[in-house]
Amino acid sequence: MTGMGVGTTAVAVAGLRLAWAGERAQPETVVLDDFTLAVPPGSFTCIVGPSGCGKSTLLRVLAGLLVPDGGTAQVGGADVRGRPGACAWLPQRDNLLPWRRVLANATLGAEIGGRSRAEAEAEARPLLERFGLGGVERSWPSQLSGGMRQRLAVLRTFLIDSPVLLLDEPFGALDALTRRRMQTWLQEVWLDAPGERRTVLLVTHDVEEALLLGDRVVVLSERPGRIVADIEVGFARPRPAELVSDAAFVAQRAALLAALGA
Numbered sequence: 001m002t003g004m005g006v007g008t009t010a011v012a013v014a015g016l017r018l019a020w021a022g023e024r025a026q027p028e029t030v031v032l033d034d035f036t037l038a039v040p041p042g043s044f045t046c047i048v049g050p051s052g053c054g055k056s057t058l059l060r061v062l063a064g065l066l067v068p069d070g071g072t073a074q075v076g077g078a079d080v081r082g083r084p085g086a087c088a089w090l091p092q093r094d095n096l097l098p099w100r101r102v103l104a105n106a107t108l109g110a111e112i113g114g115r116s117r118a119e120a121e122a123e124a125r126p127l128l129e130r131f132g133l134g135g136v137e138r139s140w141p142s143q144l145s146g147g148m149r150q151r152l153a154v155l156r157t158f159l160i161d162s163p164v165l166l167l168d169e170p171f172g173a174l175d176a177l178t179r180r181r182m183q184t185w186l187q188e189v190w191l192d193a194p195g196e197r198r199t200v201l202l203v204t205h206d207v208e209e210a211l212l213l214g215d216r217v218v219v220l221s222e223r224p225g226r227i228v229a230d231i232e233v234g235f236a237r238p239r240p241a242e243l244v245s246d247a248a249f250v251a252q253r254a255a256l257l258a259a260l261g262a
């Protein structure tokens with residue numbers, strides 16, 4: 001894994017602007033306008049905001065897949081505008097390939113990143129158990145539950161050799177109980193992973209998820225997304241699911257919902 005010196009920012013965007021041209025005489029849609037955010041290495045940042053405010057757009061810019069119209073976007077100090085590969089990105093939909101078995105789906109991102117399948121499989125096998133996928137490595141994605149599919153999608157992202165993980169609503173499609181389990185599980189695998197702790201940017205609509213997982217929660221406004229609140233979350237880790245009924249947690253949730261205008 002690429003090391004980053006103490007004090008460098010893992011992710012930094014500044015003055016970011018991105019607009020979609022309108023069709024015919026329609027005005028353009030400004031998604032991000034003068035957007036600035038910096039994130040230290042090894043931190044877990046959650047991004048919440050109304051639908052359409054530009055959360056996925058921000059992650060796609062960092063993934064190098066969307067080139068902004070203005071501003072800078074850096075990962076580990078390097079310019080990532082139009083340069084995919086600096087981050088491990090989990091898109092909003094899991095994008096599992098139905099014709100690849102579980103193990104082969106797990107190694108897909110690492111293979112695309114240039115590792116041999118054998119090497120990627122050797123690394124994936126012991127992790128399957130850790131990700132609750134022991135015994136299903138020969139199954140097809142269609143044979144998995146929704147929670148298993150999401151764990152597989154997260155495992156695939158973890159196996160990409162990158163210090164920065166971009167997770168776009170990884171548990172959005174799951175029922176409340178499964179989602180809660182996934183949240184504590186994600187925290188565990190993130191905390192327990194060997195090597196330097198990875199920097200995570202996680203987009204969610206769920207303010208409890210944001211407070212359970214994040215060191216920091218950034219709240220965006222309606223499009224163009226601007227930061228309307230930036231909250232430090234100080235609860236000790238590992239955070240148990242029961243934290244959601246703690247008075248301090250409930251107070252922070254109320255503050256977040258107020259910032260969201262909910």
Ligand SMILES: Nc1ncnc2c1ncn2[C@@H]1O[C@H](COP(=O)(O)OP(=O)(O)OP(=O)(O)O)[C@@H](O)[C@H]1O
Pocket residue numbers: 020029031049050051052053054055056057058092223
């Ligand atoms: N290819 C595209 N062409 C034109 N407009 C687009 C395109 N992709 C996204 N947009 C617009 O950009 C805006 C931001 O989209 P984005 O996907 O970043 O929102 P989001 O905050 O992730 O929303 P959600 O919470 O619903 O996932 C939306 O208004 C969307 O309609």
Ligand SMILES: [Mg+2]
Pocket residue numbers: 055056057092168
């Ligand atoms: Mg989105």
